[in-house]
Amino acid sequence: MANVMLEVKELTTKYVTRFKEDVYAVDHVSLTLEEGKSLGIAGESGCGKSTLALSLMGYYFPPLHYMSGEIIINGRNITKMKPDDVRKSILGTEIAYIPQSAMNALNPTRKIIHFIEDVILAHDLYINKKEIYERARTLFETLGLPPEVLEKYPVELSGGMKQRTVIAISVLLLPKVLIADEPSSALDVTSQKMVIKMLRHLMEVGLISSMIFITHELPLLYNVTDDIMVMYAGQIVEKASAKDAVFDPLHPYAKGLMGSIIVPEEGLRDVKLAAIPGTPPNLKNPPLGCRFAERCKYVRPECRGVAVGLQNLTGGRTYRCILSEGELREAYKHEKEK
Amino acid sequence: MKGYWKYFLNKFGWFLITFVCAFLLNFTLPRLMPGDPVAAIVSRLAQGMSDATGVQAIYQQYADLFATNQPMHEQFFIYIRNVARGDFGFSFSQYPRTVAQVIKGSIVWTLALQFPAIIVGWLIGNTLGALAAYLKGGFDKVLMPISIFISNFPAFGMAVILMVVFGVYLQWFPTSGGYGFDLIPTLSWNFIWSVIVHYQLPFWSIVLIAIGGQAIGMRSMAIYELNADYVKYSRFLGIKDRKIIGYVFRNAMLPQITGLALSVGTMVGGALVAEIIFSYPGLGFTLLTAVRGQDYPLISAATLIITIMVLSANFLIEILYGFIDPRIKAAQAD
Numbered sequence: 247m248a249n250v251m252l253e254v255k256e257l258t259t260k261y262v263t264r265f266k267e268d269v270y271a272v273d274h275v276s277l278t279l280e281e282g283k284s285l286g287i288a289g290e291s292g293c294g295k296s297t298l299a300l301s302l303m304g305y306y307f308p309p310l311h312y313m314s315g316e317i318i319i320n321g322r323n324i325t326k327m328k329p330d331d332v333r334k335s336i337l338g339t340e341i342a343y344i345p346q347s348a349m350n351a352l353n354p355t356r357k358i359i360h361f362i363e364d365v366i367l368a369h370d371l372y373i374n375k376k377e378i379y380e381r382a383r384t385l386f387e388t389l390g391l392p393p394e395v396l397e398k399y400p401v402e403l404s405g406g407m408k409q410r411t412v413i414a415i416s417v418l419l420l421p422k423v424l425i426a427d428e429p430s431s432a433l434d435v436t437s438q439k440m441v442i443k444m445l446r447h448l449m450e451v452g453l454i455s456s457m458i459f460i461t462h463e464l465p466l467l468y469n470v471t472d473d474i475m476v477m478y479a480g481q482i483v484e485k486a487s488a489k490d491a492v493f494d495p496l497h498p499y500a501k502g503l504m505g506s507i508i509v510p511e512e513g514l515r516d517v518k519l520a521a522i523p524g525t526p527p528n529l530k531n532p533p534l535g536c537r538f539a540e541r542c543k544y545v546r547p548e549c550r551g552v553a554v555g556l557q558n559l560t561g562g563r564t565y566r567c568i569l570s571e572g573e574l575r576e577a578y579k580h581e582k583e584k
Numbered sequence: 585m586k587g588y589w590k591y592f593l594n595k596f597g598w599f600l601i602t603f604v605c606a607f608l609l610n611f612t613l614p615r616l617m618p619g620d621p622v623a624a625i626v627s628r629l630a631q632g633m634s635d636a637t638g639v640q641a642i643y644q645q646y647a648d649l650f651a652t653n654q655p656m657h658e659q660f661f662i663y664i665r666n667v668a669r670g671d672f673g674f675s676f677s678q679y680p681r682t683v684a685q686v687i688k689g690s691i692v693w694t695l696a697l698q699f700p701a702i703i704v705g706w707l708i709g710n711t712l713g714a715l716a717a718y719l720k721g722g723f724d725k726v727l728m729p730i731s732i733f734i735s736n737f738p739a740f741g742m743a744v745i746l747m748v749v750f751g752v753y754l755q756w757f758p759t760s761g762g763y764g765f766d767l768i769p770t771l772s773w774n775f776i777w778s779v780i781v782h783y784q785l786p787f788w789s790i791v792l793i794a795i796g797g798q799a800i801g802m803r804s805m806a807i808y809e810l811n812a813d814y815v816k817y818s819r820f821l822g823i824k825d826r827k828i829i830g831y832v833f834r835n836a837m838l839p840q841i842t843g844l845a846l847s848v849g850t851m852v853g854g855a856l857v858a859e860i861i862f863s864y865p866g867l868g869f870t871l872l873t874a875v876r877g878q879d880y881p882l883i884s885a886a887t888l889i890i891t892i893m894v895l896s897a898n899f900l901i902e903i904l905y906g907f908i909d910p911r912i913k914a915a916q917a918d
Contacts (some may be wrong), residue, residue: 303820
C-alpha cells in the first residue's frame with residue numbers, strides 16, 4: 247500500500263450563526279488519501295463540500311468551529327497541534343488550498359512577488375529576497391507562467407492568469423496535499439481547461455503528492471480524479487472509483503446527481519436528464535434517520551428514525567443506505583424498465 | 585510611470601479648471617452685494633463735516649483709490665494684475681491696513697488650527713473605525729451610535745456645546761480669542777501657554793466631528809475587507825494574522841483617503857464657523873468681519889486663500905492616492 251498522505255477520522259465541524267445556532271456542515275466525515283492519488287468531492291450547493299475543504303486545513307476561525315475527529319497529514323495529527331504551529335508548519339507546506347474564487351484571492355494592492363515573499367517569510371524560512379525571487383521564477387517557468395507576472399499587481403492579470411497564479415502560489419512550498427475548491431467554476435471553458443491541465447501537471451512533476459478536487463461539475467471529476475466521494479447534507483453518502491461513481495452509482499442521491507448532468511459526454515448520452523425533487527434538510531436540526539429520505543424515490547418506513555451507517559463493499563467502495571447493493575440494483579433496473 | 589503621468593495631468597487639469605471658476609466667483613459674488621462700501625467709509629470719515637463738496641471730494645478720492653468707479657470688467661483685470669503681484673489692495677473696513685497684512689495676521693491661526701485638527705480627526709476616526717470592525721462586540725456597539733450621533737452635528741453645534749460645557753459651565757478653557765486679551769504676542773511662556781489653552785476648544789470641536797464621520801466610513805470598509813477572499817486565502821497560506829490585518833487596514837484606508845479629499849472642503853467650511861464662534865483670530869473670523877464691513881477686497885482675498893488651501897489639499901491627496909493604490913494607475917493606463 248502506498249503512503250497515506252491524508253487520513254481523516256470522523257471529522258465534525260460546525261458553523262455558529264449570528265443567532266448562536268449550530269449548523270453541522272461536516273458530520274463525521276472519514277477519508278483516506280494516498281500518495282499520487284486524487285479524490286473528487288461532489289454534491290449540490292450547501293452539501294458541505296466547501297466546508298469540508300476549509301475543515302481539512304485544521305486552522306479554524308469563526309464562524310467555523312472544530313468539534314471532534316482527527317486529521318492526520320503525512321503522519322502528523324494536526325488536530326492536536328496549537329493553531330500557531332499549524333499555521334507555521336502545516337499550512338502551505340503540508341496542506342495547501344486553492345479558493346473557490348481566485349478572482350479576489352490576491353491582495354489587490356500587493357505585487358505578486360511581495361505576496362510570495364510574505365508567504366515564505368511567514369514560515370520562518372530564512373532565505374533572502376533574491377533567493378525567493380529565483381525560487382518563484384523557477385516555479386512559474388515550470389508551470390508555464392510568464393515570470394513578468396511576478397512584478398505585477400493582481401488587477402493587471404486576466405481572470406485565467408490570476409487563477410493560475412493562485413495555483414502556483416499555493417504549491418510554492420511543495421505541499422503534500424492540495425485542496426482545490428471549485429478552482430475552475432468562475433472561468434471560461436478555455437481557461438478552465440488550462441487550469442485542469444495545470445493541476446494534473448502539478449501531480450506529474452511532483453510539486454504536490456495528492457489532491458482533493460471539489461466541484462459540482464461531475465464530468466470534470468471523472469476526467470481529473472481517481473476516486474469520487476459524494477456528499478449530502480454534511481455526510482458522505484457514497485465513495486467509489488471515478489468510473490463507478492459516474493457510471494454505476496449506488497446511493498439513490500448519487501444516482502440522481504449523476505442523472506442530472508447537463509453536459510452529456512460520450513457514454514452518458516443515453517442517461518436521461520433528471521432533477522432531484524425537493525431540497526436538502528436544514529442542518530441546524532437534521533433528521534435522525536436517513537437525511538435523503540424526504541427526497542428518495544425508494545424510501546421505506548425503516549429509513550426514518552434510526553441513523554443510517556455506511557456500508558462497505560469490496561474494493562474500498564462505501565455507501566450510506568439501509569438497502570443492500572442487490573436491492574438497490576433491482577430497484578434501479580425496475581425504474582429503467584418503467 | 586506613463587499611467588501615473590496621465591493620472592497626474594488629468595488631476596492637474598481639473599485643479600486648474602476649478603481654480604479659475606473659484607477665482608471668478610470670488611471676485612464677482614462680493615461685488616453683487618447691495619450697498620456702497622465707499623459711501624460707508626466716507627460717512628464714517630465725514631462725521632461732523634458740513635461741506636458737501638468736501639464730502640464729495642473725499643468720496644471721489646476713495647472711489648479712485650479703490651477703483652470702484654470703474655466698470656466691473658475693468659476692476660476684474662486690475663484685480664488679476666494685482667493678485668498676480670501678490671497685491672490684494674487695501675482693506676475697506678480696516679483702512680489703511682492692506683488686505684495682505686490682514687490675511688497674513690490671520691492665516692497662520694487658521695492653518696495651525698484646521699490642518700492639524702482635520703488630520704488628527706481623520707487618524708483617530710480611522711483607528712477607532714478599524715478597531716470597531718476588528719474587535720466587534722461591545723466596543724463596536726458603543727462606538728457606532730456615538731459616532732453616528734456626533735457626525736450628524738453641525739460644526740457650530742459641536743462648537744457651542746463644547747463652549748457651554750467646558751468654557752462656561754466647567755470653566756476649564758477660555759471661550760474666545762486666540763490668546764489672552766491682556767497679552768502681547770511674544771515668545772514668552774505665558775503667551776505660549778495662553779495660546780495652547782485657547783487652542784483646545786476650537787481644535788476639539790473640529791476633531792470630534794471629523795472622528796465621527798471617519799469612524800463610520802472606516803468601520804464599514806474594514807468589515808468589507810476583513811471578509812474579502814484574500815484574507816481567507818492568505819490565512820490558509822500560513823501568513824500571520826498581524827500581517828493580514830496590515831493588508832486589510834491598508835486596503836480599507838484607501839477609500840478613506842478619497843473620502844478625506846472629498847470632505848476637506850466641507851470640513852474647512854465647518855471649521856471656519858467654529859473659528860467665528862470662538863472668535864478665533866483666523867480666516868473665518870476675518871471673513872465674517874469683512875462681510876459685515878462690505879470689505880470686497882478682503883472677502884475676495886480671504887475666500888481666494890481658503891479656496892487655494894482646499895484645492896491644494898485636495899490635489900495633494902489625489903496625487904498621493906495615485907501613488908499608494910496601484911489600481912488607480914492600472915485604470916489610467918487603459
